[in-house]
Amino acid sequence: MALIDATDLSRTFVVRRKDAGRRSLRRRREEVHAVHGVTFSVEPGEMVGYIGPNGAGKSTTIKMLTGILVPTGGRLTVAGVEPSRHRTELARRIGVVFGQRTTLWWDLPLRDSFELLQKIYAIEPARYRENLDAFVTLLELGDLLDTPVRQLSLGQRMRGDITAALLHDPEVLYLDEPTIGLDVVSKGRLREFLRTLNAERGTTLLLTTHDLQDIEALCDRVIVIDHGTLAYDGTLAGLHGRGGSMRTLVVDLVDEAPAISVPGASVRRVEGPRQWLSFPADASAAPVVAAVAASYAVADLSIQEPDIEDVIRELYSRS
Amino acid sequence: MADASVVRAAPRQYAWIALMWIRAALAYPASFWTLTVAGAIITGLDFVGIAIMFTTIDTLGDFGLREIALLYGATGVALGLADMAIGSVEQIGHHVRTGSLDTMLTRPVPLLVQVCADRFALRRLGRISQSAVVLAWAAVPIDWTPARVAVTLMMLVAGLGIFFAFFVAFSCIQFWTADASELANAFTYGGNTMTQYPLTVFPREVVLSLTFLLPVAFVNWYPSLYVLGREDPFGMPSWFAFLSPAVALALLALAALAWRTGVRHYTSTGS
Structure with missing residues (x-):
């Protein structure tokens, strides 16, 4: 049975806007379809x-999946x-990580936050210690356990947040922009950890991101949403x-x-000795590189991946 | 909906969160004691002010200093306990703005428990103990009977309940407008300030509104009249003295309704 099952899921917001043209104080009610008829399912x-x-509707979807927001349709x-x-009941079975803000207690050391979560989630003490040890080792948190959260760097805090979201063995982990603002090394480490988590514990992962490399490194499957609809x-x-x-x-x-x-x-572009060549993203770069190197005197080469915004823009300009 | 097991677990969950904040505060003992003593001194100055007035007057609104001390101490203890227990509910607008409310909504603990226990401030004991000292001083000359002892205890518990309800109900406004924390203060701390004085200093209309509109008079005024053995100066029935628990329960029910409506509004708009 599917772990997540969304059928025709919709969320409409009513916003009040001032009438632009008219000189009146009356405000117009306007319906905004943040998520509109989205259908998908995710297996364990x-x-x-x-x-x-x-603004495509990613966060709105995550909020509905966690029970924070009530859907208006579907x-x-x-x-x-x-x-x-069943928000409170479901809370024991899911983990949530918001990249832009911490779910930890700002003024308290990580250890205190974790111990409180153990009680709140009624995690069996032996299981708690086992999980804590595992995550502390994998995420290299050992030296940071007694540091108040506010003194942690963004990357350290994110590792703390992820540990906090996983101590109670959730079946599914939602990550909202988990790598936002992290440096390349931290991003790499985090992806490695998430892969291990999925492989060893079978935890289902659903992540929103702007970074196409997150997807490339982690996800076999991509769901694209734009203007609230499934693209x-x-x-x-x-x-x-x-x-x-x-x-x-x-x-x-x-x-x-x-x-x-x-x-x-x-x-596509020539600027002095530097030239930009386009080739389809699903083709191998090797023959192109070989052909260039065979016919020209090359000083240096690099390959740029298409970013997600471009891919989606292309997707839409074609449809 | 809220079944019995959720309600049973709530006090324990509250205690876990509060204890964590207490431990965190006690990690810096110098800071903790400074803030606690400062809190006691600041609120204590209110009463010193009243006492200084009494060097030139003998009664205020026909009440002596010891009698006023009873009113002052009772409302101070009730507000102090409510403030310590759930004063953090005023931060609801802050939680909405920063998104920490969303985090709380993804935890298996009732939202009200999490919001109230957040940043539990044991240092408010300073203010409470100051009020308790004044109350004890007021109690010395009273001719204690079992009924008066019972009414005094009832007064403190009901007063706590009334302020509890005010804190929650007026904080709920922040689910709609996130910056309205001052409004809640006007009713809680404002109500406390009014009830520090005998209501005889106010016109009858004010007393009526403090009885029927914003019933803070039930926090200390009516029970205190009974404990002091005084007739009601405004001619209200003497059984008003025993009405405080009922008023508290009614207000708590309204506060619960306001809370549910507020949370429902939040989960249906997300802002």
Whole structure:
């Protein structure tokens, strides 16, 4: 049975706006469809990336999945229950990490926060110690346990938050922008940890992100939401194919040259000895690189991945 | 809905969270004691002010200093206990703005328990003990009977209940407008200030509104009249003295309703 089952899920907000043109104090009621008729289901053990541009409805969906927000339409069950009706009961079975804010107690050392969570979630003491030891080792939190949360760096705090969300062995972990603001090393470590978590404990992961590399490193499946509606649900490779997204090969030639001509790629821009070549994201870079290197004197090469905004923009301009 | 097991677990969950904050506060003993003593001194100055007035007057609104001390001490203890126990509920607007309310909503503990126990401030004991000392001083000349002892205890418990209800009910406004914490203060601390004096200093209309509109007169005024063995100066029935628990329960029911409505509003708008 699916762990998350959303059918025609909708959430409409009523906002009041001042009438722009008229000189009146009356405010117009306006309906905003933050999430509109979204249908998807997630099986236990899946790692799903839930992506979309700002304001697409990602956070609204997460809020409905956790029971914080009541849907205005459709049907939603998580772990067999309706989240908004059984919020407190469901809380024991899910973990939530918000990248932009901490769920820990700001003035208290990590250890105190964790111990309180043990009581609140009624985690069996032996299991608690086992989990705490495991996460402290995996996330290298050992030296930080007695530091108040407010003194932690963003990356350290995020590791603390993730531990806090996992101590009670949740079946599903929601991560809202978990890597936002982290440096490259921290991002890499975090992804590694999440992969291990999913592989060893079978925890289902649903994460929203702006970083396509999070998805590439973690998710076999991507759900794209835009303007509140489901735009795509499938593999990442399929998304690139569908969106016709392009990767970019940046070539630094030894000397200035006219536009490079190789099969499978086209020059988009030339600036002195540097040239930008586009090729389809689902094609291998190797033949393009080989062709360039065979015909030109190359000083340096680099490949830029398409970012998520571009992929979605492409997806929409085509449909 | 709120079944019995949820209600049974709530005091324990409250205690866990409060204890954690107490431990955190006691980790800095110098700071804790400074704040506690400062709290006692600041509120104590209120009463010193009244006592100084009594060097030039003998009665205020026909009440002596010891009698006023009873009123002052009773409302001070009731407000102090309510403030310590659940004063943090005033921070609801802050939780809405920062999103910490969302975090609390994803934990398996009732929201009211989490909001009230958040940042539990043991240092308010300073203020409470100051009021308790004044109350004890007021109690010395009273001719104690079992009934008067019972009414005094009832007064403190009901007063706590009334202020509890005010804190919760007026804080709920912040579910709609996140910056309204001052409004709650006007009713809780404002009500406390009014009831520090014998209501005979106010016009009859004020007393009527403090009885029927914003019933803080039941926090200390009516029970105190009974304990002091005085006739009601405004001619209210003498059984008003025993009405405080009923008033407290009614207000608590209204506060619970306001809370539910507030939370429902939040979970249906998300802002």
